[in-house]
Amino acid sequence: MRGITRRVALVVMLASVMVPTIARAQDATPVAAGEVILATTTSTADSGLLDALAPLFLAETGLTLKPIAVGSGAALEMGEKGEADVLLVHSPAAEEEFMANGFGTDRKTVMYNDFVIVGPEDDPAKIADAPDAAAAMAAIAAAGSPFVSRGDDSGTHNLEKKLWKAASITPDGAWYVESGSGMADTLRIANEQQAYTISDRGTWLAQGDAIDLPILFEGGKALQNIYHVILLNPENGERINSEAGAAFMAFLLEPETQQVIAEFGVEEFGQPLFTPCAEDSCFAPATPEATPAA
Amino acid sequence: MSEIVQGIGEAWQLLISGDPEVWSIAWLSLRVSLSATLIALLIGVPIGTVIALHEHPGKTAVVGAVHAGMALPPVVAGLVVSILLWRSGPLGQWGLLYTPSAMVIAQAVIATPIVTGLTYAAVSGLDPRYRLQLAALGASGPATAWALLREAHVALIAAVVAGFGAVISEVGAAMMVGGNIKGQTRVLTTATVLEVNRGHFATAIALSTILLILVYAVTLGLTIVQRRR
Secondary structure, three states: OHHHHHHHHHHHHHHHHHHHHHHHHHHOOOOOOOEEEEEEOHHHHHOOHHHHHHHHHHHHHOOEEEEEEOOHHHHHHHHHOOOOOEEEEOOHHHHHHHHHOOOEEEEEEEEEEEEEEEOOOOOOOOHHHOOOHHHHHHHHHHHOOOEEEOOOOOHHHHHHHHHHHHOOOOOOOOOEEEOOOOHHHHHHHHHHHOOEEEEEHHHHHHHHHHOOOOEEEOOOHHHEEEEEEEEEOHHHOOOOOHHHHHHHHHHHHOHHHHHHHHHOOHHHHOOOOOEEOHHHHHHOOOOOOOOOOO | OHHHHHHHHHHHHHHHHOOHHHHHHHHHHHHHHHHHHHHHHHHHHHHHHHHHHOOOOOHHHHHHHHHHHHOOOHHHHHHHHHHHHOOOOOOHHHOOOOOHHHHHHHHHHHHHHHHHHHHHHHHHOOOHHHHHHHHHOOOOHHHHHHHHHHHOHHHHHHHHHHHHHHHHOOOHHHHHHHOOOOOOOOOHHHHHHHHHHOOOHHHHHHHHHHHHHHHHHHHHHHHHHHHOO
């Protein structure tokens, strides 16, 4: 019988671990009350910004932030289906279509950073001399130099497609590789193959010494990476918590949060990862437009 | 290469310094995976036993389905559970998505076929004469099953180890239904992916090392139970 005693003891041990998990889950069941589901992009989550903002948001509003990091395409899809309360995305053309279709009730600029074109040190396609981003892409295609695309309908992928379109090129051939992965993975694949790719600056900075792909082209309006917060239309899903979503939107735009965004990343990377820009404040007419790198 | 050495050093430091975040992540990993394994046991052992003890024409197809379930990709389990738990899904009113409970459900879906299949194998592998003997002694159905399971306990503990190992190490479903939310649903595997994406390779190795230590501790406990009768 000792065997049975021991087995019973094991089950009791397992149950003592399991019961609190289930009990805790039940505590959290009131769906909308204390939390806000934010569908967002991998770049905001991977940078650690949302982990930094969540406790501030909780302290200020008593709401628990649940950031779900997917590509911008998937985040907009979640918004359409009412699977989130608020979005933080960076895919302007897709966002405008989303708003035009009535899926969102409000959309505001939060912050921006920029995309950079990185590639092998010796720059075989000579993109550093290109006059603009589309010309840089055209040079890569003309040289047939390897290029790694996200290929995942993310904000970065959409920007890349826009640049190909501007250069009147349909990327195709052995030189054009689709990773189907997030930004960090795509950078590492490009690094292994010593290929060109487009990255948001934050993710590129975060890779540090792990990759050997310098920035070869930067600057210009075409490479601006603007993040918008979108409040969802409660008509698209009965469980959308618009109140909590609006609280998060207000939180992102208030001066204290904008200051946190401005300082985020300085400690680790020696430079900020995002420039705050509540409601387009940074795009005032006086702001000189960034010029392409020479 | 230096990242691995540095990472193991960092793991050691995180463990002795008692970093509260790492401990809570490790504790959540353990809680979620043990809960899922227990559910898989409660479902898989009876089903596996029943399949093993009953002969019928469709048996091969049933066992084949269980075996196919053992190869269910975690990301598929995660996707199906997500769709069921979506706000717009059939179980949306429970509000379980992006909670540890959702992770337990998805992992139980992954572990149950594994436990079922290995229980079937364990019970089928017993000497048939033992069963005949039990029948001759007039043992009832449940009593027979219980005696057979006791006889097969070494293989059954192996089923528990396989189920637990499959779920504590998976990342696809945990990421999809949990969302890797800091302080709520971040477990060792999803935290490792995040640290890799952040370029913190040594921290990722540290978390992996802690995961391996945890897995060793649990499987060692199960092995002790397995080896003593």
